[in-house]
Amino acid sequence: MDQPSRPRRIVVIGGGFSGAMSAVNVARLSEEPLHITVINDEPSVGRGVAYRLRRPEYLLNVAARNMSAFPYEPDHFLQWLRTRSEFESATETDLRERFVPRQIYGDYLRSIVQHHLQSPGEVTPATSQFVIGKAVDVEPRESSCLVHLEDGATLEADRVVLATGNEPPAALPGAENLTDHPAWVANPWQAWEDRLPAYDESIVILGTGLTAVDAILTLRAKGWLGSIHAVSRHGWFPHSHFRGIRFPDFPPRGVDVATLGLDDLLLLIEEHCAILHARNANPAIIVDKLRSHTQRIWSGFTHDEKLRFAKKHAARWNVFRHRIAPDIYAQITSSQLTGQLQVRAESIEKLRAAADTIAVDLADGTSLEGNLVINATGPATKFTATQSVLLQNLLRRGVIAPDDTDMGIGVDFDHTVLTATGDRSPWLLALGPMLRGTYWETIAVPELRVQARHVAETLLGNAHTEEQEGQLQLEYMI
Ligand SMILES: Cc1cc2nc3c(=O)[nH]c(=O)nc-3n(C[C@H](O)[C@H](O)[C@H](O)COP(=O)(O)OP(=O)(O)OC[C@H]3O[C@@H](n4cnc5c(N)ncnc54)[C@H](O)[C@@H]3O)c2cc1C
Structure with missing residues (x-):
């Protein structure tokens, strides 16, 4: 008698938005029994x-209308918000234009995970489990592979999805001597707010991007009154979202921005920024209008x-592209106006431990001294x-390989990973920030929800052709 075939086993490594939504899409779309395991090194799969972080002052930097977790259901998040009393009467x-607290968005993702992955048999023929632990290696076998966890446990899989998210900040010169220093915050996402110095002391934030913005918001929410220094090469904070104007002149009719090449594209952008300046309009409109072309432009470079x-x-692209909620921008500006926040545009040369403080040596020969120094360099x-x-083990095995810019790994159009020999992996897929060298824009929900859907379709054997894929990116990423 034939043995009943066992369900295919899919293991997703990483349980942030990318991993959780890949698993959810597989469960939603699957018509056959499958077993999905999501491995995450933190509990609370979905939040990433x-x-x-349970901090109400952290707001999404994308308006609610564009934060649906599903590409083909643009109002999904808005409808979910309506189920909460605080948004019922908006x-x-x-509601569409609101910048909702990030912790509420985490609740939304948790509710999706709960519904699709934790109600076995009710909404999907797929079963699922969560493993809280750190994956450290994947060993290919003849017809499957073995995922190794840090605690020695192993999991057998037919297909594996890599969704490990962003890297921590790069090491800064001198930081290797600060590991146990009480004034050093190497990871800005781990609680540091209970270590605040006295009001007559200083905090130095390394970086002026979105992570630095979070740190300043926390200091304001805590009512901390000491001085804050923020330092980065350009000293630019993200710009604010704004109400745009209609600007049909860009891209000019008949010009394919994806085939211009970098120099001509820059000239075209400068020309149209000048036009917008002359109309007292925000030049960031150009960045918005390039949004749907970004991946094609990048792959044409x-x-x-x-x-x-x-x-x-x-750096300039990012301050225009990754904008923040107007209310948050106003708080950063207010900290600067009161003099509490001072911004330096300078390169960081070295960090030095100095008794209870840390000195940050800058390229112009000056130093900033911090009673708390937070690494928010991104x-x-x-x-x-x-x-x-x-990832180091996978690189060593040759099952993943850096793309030609070394910003991430190489994947084929359907998210199948390309091995060190350039072949399509028979079992490994990837999505999220590690595809930066392939797509450039691959960080925010509007891109990742499309990727998560495509990963699921590839896993289920329903991948689109390369051409359809490009079209879908255009339609649903915006
Ligand atoms: C502070 C912050 C605010 C943001 N705000 C917005 C926003 O408002 N709007 C927006 O569109 N985008 C925002 N983003 C962009 C954000 O990157 C994406 O929205 C999305 O959360 C990225 O999800 P991810 O799953 O790819 O990565 P992550 O959220 O980083 O998730 C990866 C997960 O994998 C786990 N992991 C890593 N390695 C292993 C391993 N070896 N074994 C097991 N688990 C592992 C990590 O612990 C983590 O839980 C923000 C990003 C940050 C950092």
Whole structure:
């Protein structure tokens, strides 16, 4: 008698938005029994790094209308918000444009996970389990593979999805001597707010991006009155969201921005920014209008253009592209106006321990001294220097390989990982921030929800063609 075939086993490594939503989409779309395991090194699968902190002052940096977890159901998040008493009576326009607290978005993701992955047999033929632990290696076998966890446990899988999220910040010169220093905060996502110095002392924040903004919001929410210094190469904070104007002139009719190449594209952007300036309009409109073309532009760049853009233009791109809620922007501006927050535009040379404080030596020969120094420089971007034991092991095995910019790993159009020999992996898929070298924009929910859906479709054998995939990215990422 034939043995009944066992359900296919899918293991997703990483339980932030990318991993959780890949698993949810598999469960939602599957018509056959499957077993899905999500491995995450933190409890509360779904929240990930961005949505797990219980801090009401942290708001989403994307308006509610564009935060649905599902690409084909644009109002899903808005409808879920209506189930909560605090949003029940908001007008439709108000609700759509709201920047909701990130912890509430985490509740939304948890409710989706609960519904699709924790109600076995009720909503899907797939079964699922969560494993709280750290994956450290995946060993390919003849017809399956073995996922190894830090505690020695193993899990057998037919297919594996890598969704490990952002890297921690890159190491700064001198930081290796600060590991146990009481004034050093190496990871800005781990509670540091109960270590605040006295009001006549100083906090130095390394970086002026979104992570630095979070740190300043926390200091304000705690009512901390000491001085804050924020330092980064350019000293630019993210811009605020704003109400745009109609600007049909860009991209100009008949011009395909994806085939111009970097230099001509920059000239075109500068020309149209000047037009917007002359109309007293915000030039960030150009960045918004490029949004649906970004992935095509990036893939059309030569290797040299990609590196040049990342080195010379990415900082400016990011302050326009990753904007913050107007209310948050107002708080940062207010801290600057009162003099509490002082911003320096300078490169950081070295960190030095000095008794109870840490000195931050800057390239102009000056130093900033902090009673607390927070590393908010943002995720490290050199992939082969990854601090993840798992990713280092996969690199060593050749089952993943850096893309040609070394910002992440190479994948094919359907998220199948490309091995060190350039072949399509028979069992490994990937999504999320580690695809930065392939897509450039691969961090925010509007991109990741599309990726999570595609990963599920590939796993279920329903992948689109390369052409359809490109079209879907265009339609649903915006
Ligand atoms: C503070 C912050 C705020 C943000 N705000 C917004 C926003 O408002 N709107 C928006 O669109 N985007 C926002 N983003 C972008 C954000 O990156 C995405 O929205 C999304 O959360 C990324 O999800 P992810 O699953 O790819 O990564 P992560 O959220 O980083 O999840 C990866 C998970 O994998 C786990 N993991 C890693 N390695 C292993 C391992 N070896 N074994 C087991 N588990 C592992 C990690 O612990 C983590 O839980 C924000 C990001 C941050 C950091």
